[in-house]
Amino acid sequence: MTATTSGLPTAPPRRASAPALTSVFVRLKLTLLRNGLRQSGARTAVYVTSVVLTLLLAAAMIPGFLLMRGNAGAASLAVLATAVLALAWTVMPLFLPGGDETLDPSRLVMLPLPPGPLVRALFSASLVGIGPLFTLCLALGATLSLARGAAGVVTAVLAVPLVALVCVALSRAVAAANVRLLTSRRGRDLAVLSGLVIAVGMQLVNFGATSLSRSGGLAALEPAAEVTGWLPPAAAIAAVDAASRGDHASAAARLLLTVAALVALVYWWQRSLVKLMTAPDGSTIGAADGRSAKERRGSGLLARLLPGGRTGAVMERSLRYILRDPKTKAAWITALAVGAIVPLLNAFQGTGSIYFACFASGMLGLQMYNQFGQDTSAFWMVAQTISTAADAYAELRARALTLLAITVPYMILVTTVTAAVLGDWSSLPSALGLAFSLLGAMVATGAVASASFAFSIPQDSGFKNVAPGQAGLAWISIFGGMFVSALVCSPVIGAMVYLRVTDHHGLLWTLLPGGVLYGALVVPAGLKPAAARTAKRLPEILAAVSKG
Numbered sequence: 001m002t003a004t005t006s007g008l009p010t011a012p013p014r015r016a017s018a019p020a021l022t023s024v025f026v027r028l029k030l031t032l033l034r035n036g037l038r039q040s041g042a043r044t045a046v047y048v049t050s051v052v053l054t055l056l057l058a059a060a061m062i063p064g065f066l067l068m069r070g071n072a073g074a075a076s077l078a079v080l081a082t083a084v085l086a087l088a089w090t091v092m093p094l095f096l097p098g099g100d101e102t103l104d105p106s107r108l109v110m111l112p113l114p115p116g117p118l119v120r121a122l123f124s125a126s127l128v129g130i131g132p133l134f135t136l137c138l139a140l141g142a143t144l145s146l147a148r149g150a151a152g153v154v155t156a157v158l159a160v161p162l163v164a165l166v167c168v169a170l171s172r173a174v175a176a177a178n179v180r181l182l183t184s185r186r187g188r189d190l191a192v193l194s195g196l197v198i199a200v201g202m203q204l205v206n207f208g209a210t211s212l213s214r215s216g217g218l219a220a221l222e223p224a225a226e227v228t229g230w231l232p233p234a235a236a237i238a239a240v241d242a243a244s245r246g247d248h249a250s251a252a253a254r255l256l257l258t259v260a261a262l263v264a265l266v267y268w269w270q271r272s273l274v275k276l277m278t279a280p281d282g283s284t285i286g287a288a289d290g291r292s293a294k295e296r297r298g299s300g301l302l303a304r305l306l307p308g309g310r311t312g313a314v315m316e317r318s319l320r321y322i323l324r325d326p327k328t329k330a331a332w333i334t335a336l337a338v339g340a341i342v343p344l345l346n347a348f349q350g351t352g353s354i355y356f357a358c359f360a361s362g363m364l365g366l367q368m369y370n371q372f373g374q375d376t377s378a379f380w381m382v383a384q385t386i387s388t389a390a391d392a393y394a395e396l397r398a399r400a401l402t403l404l405a406i407t408v409p410y411m412i413l414v415t416t417v418t419a420a421v422l423g424d425w426s427s428l429p430s431a432l433g434l435a436f437s438l439l440g441a442m443v444a445t446g447a448v449a450s451a452s453f454a455f456s457i458p459q460d461s462g463f464k465n466v467a468p469g470q471a472g473l474a475w476i477s478i479f480g481g482m483f484v485s486a487l488v489c490s491p492v493i494g495a496m497v498y499l500r501v502t503d504h505h506g507l508l509w510t511l512l513p514g515g516v517l518y519g520a521l522v523v524p525a526g527l528k529p530a531a532a533r534t535a536k537r538l539p540e541i542l543a544a545v546s547k548g
Helices: 018-037 041-067 074-095 115-126 130-144 149-177 185-192 194-215 218-228 234-244 248-278 285-305 309-324 326-348 354-368 373-383 389-422 425-452 471-488 490-501 505-536 538-545
Strands: none
Touching (some): 018 115, 074 149, 074 218, 309 389, 326 354, 326 389, 373 538, 471 490, 505 538
């Protein structure tokens, strides 16, 4: 009791109870979702389509698991599927930081909410959505394929909600622990790189499916399932299988392990929320100054390694774009990853060829296209330094040297490793020669395309690489340039085919010096007309790259 100025006692202010706070957050989630869908018909259509696709996938997934019932590999498949789903829940907040703005804890910093009830309210609101529904369907299907007997059914009843709760808690704990990162520039960089993760993941899934088909069925999954079966939340699914087989001790241990993981995740989540709401932000000016000092030291070393004059300045600027600009960084990392994944995965599967290593030079050669568009509106500063064709040639040559400095050693490494995996050392010189000639052709045609078909790259979206109205320019620049590049390096391709068809395999080594010399001659042959065209069309290029 407290006293007022009139002397009458008054009751202390009452805090909202946990159930009341939980209901408020759930209603808030539903209200924000409803109001968000009312903003545009496109958003409503996308959400409804995602719900329908999720329900259709669930409708197909549950019968699929039921068909696996009694199969020797059903347990391995169910456990690993749950583990993959949990992994998706883990990385989802890192690559989709804006996917659920209604649950961003940084928006609640100024509210006087106690940590315990806040976590329970956020947890309940997190269970509303498509993701938890899909997780429940997968867990239900997995348990239906394994549950047998009374013990198995009871364990399944406990396992299904445990899987969903652990997945949601894992996602929210990771998001809360990294909320400072996800709302910063580095977090936006991470979101841009989500396309790379999808591309790499698809290649790994393809590799795994091929290996599985060759190994004789689901029996090859058992070693991985044995290990994964002790990692929550897959441990809960493995507990259903253990209980159905009569191994009650193992089933109880796996369930307890899953419950302990859920408690630990909720505790970690709560601690992260407390730190978020009470600790100062670490992204201070002092920290930024420290990074700047480190960057200045790196800049000095980089300046000493690069040539002097305009060439070194342009190369340093291009390298800094690769390291700092999200779109440029994503394009380079994707090219580096795909350029290695395609030849190496095919080589490991035994179906590849050493000439697949040309993907490395091809993917990185594409970075030469639309050189000025990568600068976006900042290109006007570069344009101030270009008044003649000689200035444009120096600019383009330095950009080409930056690309070659990264691509040449990387291309040699990928080709050599591919040859080692295949054991085809005799074809290494011809493959390298073809890769060098292709790289030279793409650098040459990329310079011409940059001057002729420049287009803007929007910086306000992680998923748009072409400004509205410029898609035709992008198609002509990239795909037209790739076709012309194939024509340009056709002499080297024709020489290789001729030597193989006529059984002159002993002369294939000559393609290495021939390809290097051909590529070295083709690059300046493309840079000179590109420079003249750049100097002539400089106002048009500046207008095109500044459009987005």
